[in-house]
Amino acid sequence: MEITKLESLIKLFGQSNLGKLELAEKDLRIILERQSDTTTLGIKPVEPVSSKPTSSQTTVSLKTETIINAPLVGTVYLAPEPRKPVFVQVGDHVQKGQTLALIEAMKMMNEVTATTTGTIKKVLVADETVVEYDQPLFELEE
Template sequence: MDEKDIENLMDKFDKSSMKEFKVTGDDGTDIYFSKLEHAPVQNVAPAASSNAASTKNENASSNQAAQSSAAKIKAPLVGIVYFAPSPEKPVYKNVGDHVKKGETVCVIEAMKVINEVKSPISGTITKQVANDGDMVEYDQPIFEVEED
């Protein structure tokens, strides 16, 4: 499934009366939409993966969690992340910048609506995890921050 297919699904889901929708693409990609207030978050590996691959991913994620004790600014919704208000304007925050609680650090476009992402913490941005224009999932880390 490409980005256009996903955007079309998001648009149709938004206009529908459905509360939840799940689809599996030909490439094994699972997509889940929900209008429920506290929707379950599912991280499903592609159907073609083996147990060895999933074990490797679990070990990698546990090692990554152990190595990175930094606080994270996470995506509050599913959409496309942008780090500047428009292409000709400067980015909200760069790595090394200080951010205050409540300050806008990026925006996420979801169904043609731009949503500001505000920092829940104060500190210095140490790492940008997502790239400009990436599709991000709910609760996916966008920045790592060393808290004050």
């Protein structure tokens, strides 16, 4: 998503009465949510914000979520070997390119890697289950 589109979306959300807005585009998900007392944005606000929040101020929290999908059909393994710890679990911070799981297809092991740096929000599959091409496997929050 282009930064100008994102800025426009944030501005429109700030002017609306919506409490929460979720937007999904391909493997990118953006959540804008109002909270009380402080302002948190990925970009600078247009209007200056005083250091002491007033009761009329609201928080806009920008969270970007990325879905990691299966690159092929096969059996997913969440650990490198049986009875070994899983590659990642909910709450783990991962780096771009880090191995998250393995998918076995035609007796070949294929790595599923993080497409971006972030935190594992959800594991969407169980160990040793068959997955389809493009099936969501993990949800990352940037």
